[in-house]
Amino acid sequence: MSIPETIHSFIQGATNSAYPVSPFVRNNDAGFPAIVYEFDGDEFKSPRPESVNPRLVRYTVHCLARSMAEAETMVQLIVAETEDEQSGCPMRPTLISREYEDAYDGQRAGLYITSITLEFFQ
Numbered sequence: 001m002s003i004p005e006t007i008h009s010f011i012q013g014a015t016n017s018a019y020p021v022s023p024f025v026r027n028n029d030a031g032f033p034a035i036v037y038e039f040d041g042d043e044f045k046s047p048r049p050e051s052v053n054p055r056l057v058r059y060t061v062h063c064l065a066r067s068m069a070e071a072e073t074m075v076q077l078i079v080a081e082t083e084d085e086q087s088g089c090p091m092r093p094t095l096i097s098r099e100y101e102d103a104y105d106g107q108r109a110g111l112y113i114t115s116i117t118l119e120f121f122q
Helices: 003-014 068-083
Strands: 019-024 033-042 055-065 094-101 112-121
Touching: 003 033, 003 068, 003 094, 019 055, 019 094, 055 068, 068 094
Parallel strands: 019 033
Antiparallel strands: 033 055, 055 112, 094 112
């Protein structure tokens, strides 16, 4: 499985596919809440020049919702999945951040964005 497929499957599994998930940009038809993820980079950790493995992959998941509680709930589902040894996908959270953006689509409520940065070895 490719790195994007691994990440997408992990997020969908962690949230039980309850929210639309997309890379880089939220699908305009998706509405809110929604999840967007982006790649922060890959670092090749091999001590030998003839090998590219292991590879440390870092990415950030942005949970977008009209309420802070809902954005937090989505992130907590992802954190819980990283703690589940049976998940088969050893992701490690490294940072959670929170922000708010004013409404841009005519809605009274703005967007609460809780982001979680994760890493794993490929």
